[in-house]
Amino acid sequence: MKHLPLLFSSFRRHRARTALTALSICVAFLVYGYLAAIRVAFTAGVSLAGADRLVVRHRVSLAQLLPISYRDRIRRIPGVADVAAETWFGGTYQDPKNIFPQMPVDPEALLRIYPEFLLPKEARERWLRTRIGAIVGRKTAQRFGWKPGDHITLTTPIWRKKDGTRAWEFEIVGVFDGATPGTDTTPMFFRYDYFEETRDVAEGWVGWYVVKVADPDRAALIAARIDEEFANSSSETKTETERAFLQSWASQIGDIGKIVTLVLTAVFVTILLVAGNTMAQSVRERTGEWGVLKAIGFTDRQVLGLVLGEALLLTLSGGLGGLALAWWLVARGDPTGGLLAVFYLPGRDLVQGVGWILLLAAASGLPPAWQAMRLRVAEALRRGA
Amino acid sequence: MASDPIVRLVGVSKRYHRGAETVRVLEDLDLEIDRGEFVALMGPSGSGKSTLLNLIGGLDRPSKGAAVVAGRRLDRLSDRELARWRARHIGFVFQMYNLLPALSAERNVELPLLLTGLDRAQRRRRVRTALAIVGLVHRRRHRPNELSGGEQQRVGVARAIVSDPDLLLCDEPTGDLDRKSGDEILALLEELNRRFGKTIVMVTHDPHASARAHRTVYLYKGQIVDRIPA
Numbered sequence: 001m002k003h004l005p006l007l008f009s010s011f012r013r014h015r016a017r018t019a020l021t022a023l024s025i026c027v028a029f030l031v032y033g034y035l036a037a038i039r040v041a042f043t044a045g046v047s048l049a050g051a052d053r054l055v056v057r058h059r060v061s062l063a064q065l066l067p068i069s070y071r072d073r074i075r076r077i078p079g080v081a082d083v084a085a086e087t088w089f090g091g092t093y094q095d096p097k098n099i100f101p102q103m104p105v106d107p108e109a110l111l112r113i114y115p116e117f118l119l120p121k122e123a124r125e126r127w128l129r130t131r132i133g134a135i136v137g138r139k140t141a142q143r144f145g146w147k148p149g150d151h152i153t154l155t156t157p158i159w160r161k162k163d164g165t166r167a168w169e170f171e172i173v174g175v176f177d178g179a180t181p182g183t184d185t186t187p188m189f190f191r192y193d194y195f196e197e198t199r200d201v202a203e204g205w206v207g208w209y210v211v212k213v214a215d216p217d218r219a220a221l222i223a224a225r226i227d228e229e230f231a232n233s234s235s236e237t238k239t240e241t242e243r244a245f246l247q248s249w250a251s252q253i254g255d256i257g258k259i260v261t262l263v264l265t266a267v268f269v270t271i272l273l274v275a276g277n278t279m280a281q282s283v284r285e286r287t288g289e290w291g292v293l294k295a296i297g298f299t300d301r302q303v304l305g306l307v308l309g310e311a312l313l314l315t316l317s318g319g320l321g322g323l324a325l326a327w328w329l330v331a332r333g334d335p336t337g338g339l340l341a342v343f344y345l346p347g348r349d350l351v352q353g354v355g356w357i358l359l360l361a362a363a364s365g366l367p368p369a370w371q372a373m374r375l376r377v378a379e380a381l382r383r384g385a
Numbered sequence: 386m387a388s389d390p391i392v393r394l395v396g397v398s399k400r401y402h403r404g405a406e407t408v409r410v411l412e413d414l415d416l417e418i419d420r421g422e423f424v425a426l427m428g429p430s431g432s433g434k435s436t437l438l439n440l441i442g443g444l445d446r447p448s449k450g451a452a453v454v455a456g457r458r459l460d461r462l463s464d465r466e467l468a469r470w471r472a473r474h475i476g477f478v479f480q481m482y483n484l485l486p487a488l489s490a491e492r493n494v495e496l497p498l499l500l501t502g503l504d505r506a507q508r509r510r511r512v513r514t515a516l517a518i519v520g521l522v523h524r525r526r527h528r529p530n531e532l533s534g535g536e537q538q539r540v541g542v543a544r545a546i547v548s549d550p551d552l553l554l555c556d557e558p559t560g561d562l563d564r565k566s567g568d569e570i571l572a573l574l575e576e577l578n579r580r581f582g583k584t585i586v587m588v589t590h591d592p593h594a595s596a597r598a599h600r601t602v603y604l605y606k607g608q609i610v611d612r613i614p615a
Contacts, residue, residue: 002499002508009487292483295444296497296544297472299465377444378436381479 007309014282018314021278025318025360026325028271029353033326035264036349040182041334041342052081052216053113054223055245056209059236062088065205066235068196073229074209079222081214084109085192087207091154091168093144100140101187102154103207104195107135113212116179123148123174131194133173137185141175148172162200181344210242276364279314283307283368290372291380304373311365312358319357323350391552391584392418392441397450399436399607410436412607413450420551423578423585425595428604428613434588435556437604441586442475442554443467455551472500476545476583480557482537484529490540491516491525497548515543519573535566542573546583553577555587559594571597 011018056074058064065087074083089102107127111119119127119135126148127133136146146152150172160166170190178185196203213222223239230237290303298306327345334343399411411433418424418441426434439445440452443459452459455474462470476497484493491512498508516522519539529537538558545553555574559567575597577583587598595601603610 002505005488005492006485006496006499009485009492012487288483289485292479292485293496294468295442295471295477297468297475297500299468301465302500378439381444381483 003306003309007306007313010282010286010310011314013286017278017282021275021282022314022318022321024271024278025275025315026322028268028275029319029322029357030326030329031264031268031271031322032353032356033323033345033349034330035261035268036353037326037330037334037343037345038264039261040344040346040349052213052219053242054211054213054219054226054239055242056211056226056237056239057207057245059227059238062208064235065202065207066209066237068204068206070230070235070237071206071209074211074226077222077225077229079214079218079225080211082109082113082212084113084210085206085208086210087192087195087205088158089154089156089190089195090158091156093152093154098144100143102134103187103189104192105189106192107189110189113210116183117176118179119174119176123176126173127191130171130173131191132169132171134170134188134190135174135176136172136188138175138177139185140188141172146172146175148174159195159199160201161198164200168198181346182342184342211239272360272364275315275318276360279311279364280368283310283372287372287375287380287383290375291377291383294375294377295381300373303375304369307369307372308361308365311369312361315357315361315364319353319360323353323357389420390417391420391422391455392416392586393451393453394440394447395451395453397440397447397452399433399440399445400448410607411440411447414607414609416602416609418584418586420584421578421582422600423575423598424587425598425601426586426588426604427590427592427595427601432604433607434604438554438556438586438588441552442477443471469500472497472548474551476548476550476553478538478541478545478553478555478558480560482529482534482541482561484537484540484544486529489526489528490521490532490543493529493540494525494543494547496544501548511547512543515547516540518546518577519543533566534562535569538562538566538570539573542570542577546577546581551584553583553585555585557588557590559589559591567591567594 056066056070058066068085071083071085074080084106086103086105089104091102092098093100107124111117111124117137123135127135141147144152151169152172153167153169155167157166159168161168170188176185211222211226213219219241223241226239227237293303293306294300327350330343330345394414394416397411397414397416398409401408401410414437416437426437428434436445440447440459441454443454443462446452446460450460455470457470459467459470485496488496494512494515495508498511501508503511512525513522516525519542521536521539521543524532524536529540532540542558553574558574559570562570571594574585574587578585585598587594589595603613605613
């Protein structure tokens with residue numbers, strides 16, 4: 001502690017340079033934090049997919065529908081614990097740019113299969129009583145300012161109503177939260193019976209089925225059994241784990257995520273190299289001062305500790321500042337205004353960020369610290385004169 | 386004057402290697418300095434004055450011979466032991482003051498005390514005392530660039546004496562000062578020697594400065610001589 005003024009004094013020597021170096025480290029870790037949130041946005045669904053859930057879709061493509069009669073046939077297959085039908089509704093709210101997922105579902109089956117959707121009991125009961133009732137995830141509710149009791153209208157280019165219009169009215173009956181920060185709370189779910197009775201096309205057809213299996217270890221076997229059940233029919237199925245299903249979905253935008261990651265990683269590493277070089281330069285400039293300290297009795301190790309301490313203070317001030325800034329920015333919401341299903345900075349990445357800060361301190365501080373430690377006193381005093 | 390030598394160099398040589406070339410800086414040199422003495426080291430540039438001062442102060446080791454200072458055989462100490470020994474026994478005063486520019490005068494003076502077990506209050510008292518001796522208590526919060534050359538050198542002297550060392554080693558302490566400031570520093574060194582009994586070894590080119598010392602040792606081509614050849 002008594003050496004702290006000595007450590008801080010070096011920062012006062014070139015205030016502008018110190019501030020700029022700390023700022024560049026701050027920006028690097030701001031980028032790091034933001035990058036972590038973007039990575040999560042692209043992969044969270046995949047990593048949090050239920051191990052006990054299968055998705056059954058048309059063998060040709062997701063755009064092809066499946067008969068609703070498959071629901072009972074799937075339910076009868078041994079090992080299947082529950083099944084729910086879902087269909088992509090494709091509605092937008094007020095503006096075509098306001099896209100978010102909406103699916104007609106069987107409310108009770110959905111809530112049984114997705115225990116990570118936390119819906120208040122009253123909202124659940126109200127949903128069962130309200131034919132045009134819909135529940136919406138917290139993120140989308142906040143995005144549009146919706147609350148229970150609100151009546152909203154979505155327009156969909158896919159589903160025409162029997163009255164010939166495409167404007168669908170819903171009543172928000174509840175807002176659900178996620179059990180974990182990674183739970184996707186952007187979807188809206190509404191009742192399948194309302195959807196079925198109102199649409200004038202493809203009645204009796206649904207987009208896909210979500211199947212809950214009793215024993216996750218037998219998931220692959222049950223998936224094969226489901227596909228066998230519908231083999232040689234007019235609508236053959238492709239059953240895969242929810243993880244594989246989301247992975248193929250995510251891979252459509254995955255390349256963008258990869259490009260963003262690569263670019264930001266390059267920025268991060270470049271900034272770190274610049275910051276490291278600046279710190280090394282700052283230590284080299286003070287060769288004479290290290291000589292003085294050694295002359296008055298500081299040991300080689302103490303000088304090593306001082307230089308490392310200096311590097312640590314600088315990287316900690318910039319790095320922790322950057323992480324805090326990233327956390328604050330990410331907490332304010334995703335940059336797309338709600339298109340990303342999840343957008344948060346995981347605690348694991350924060351801890352990892354602190355690890356990177358320590359590594360940066362070591363990488364940028366060790367070479368000059370080693371150099372300062374090895375300086376011969378007389379030589380250092382001569383060079384510093 | 387006490388007869389117990391605080392510095393005893395016996396057959397000391399110092400050589401440097403520059404590639405294949407060997408540079409002989411000091412050659413088979415014997416020297417004794419008693420406690421309480423004020424000794425001036427004089428000689429032309431390259432005669433080995435600063436090297437000799439470095440050997441006495443434990444900043445360097447002899448290539449040959451024995452250097453016994455303040456009771457320790459310096460050539461047998463490790464780097465770590467030598468650093469600790471310097472902290473306890475030696476105070477350095479440099480020609481260019483060598484103050485840390487970002488620290489105030491009192492923080493600069495405090496530096497050697499950071500290596501002791503003294504608490505903050507004790508350190509502050511010692512710093513005050515040292516600054517009072519050099520007459521700069523009122524300028525204690527100023528940074529080096531806010532002080533004149535003479536004041537900076539007085540801070541340098543305060544830093545050298547704050548840990549109450551046995552030996553003050555001064556490398557051309559007035560070399561960068563005008564006559565008036567130089568005289569003040571010399572007067573201060575004299576007082577430290579006379580009033581506080583500090584042993585002082587001072588490298589200088591200036592006969593006016595060496596006249597303040599009890600004795601002048603002349604170095605020429607790495608050897609001690611009676612007088613510098615014309």
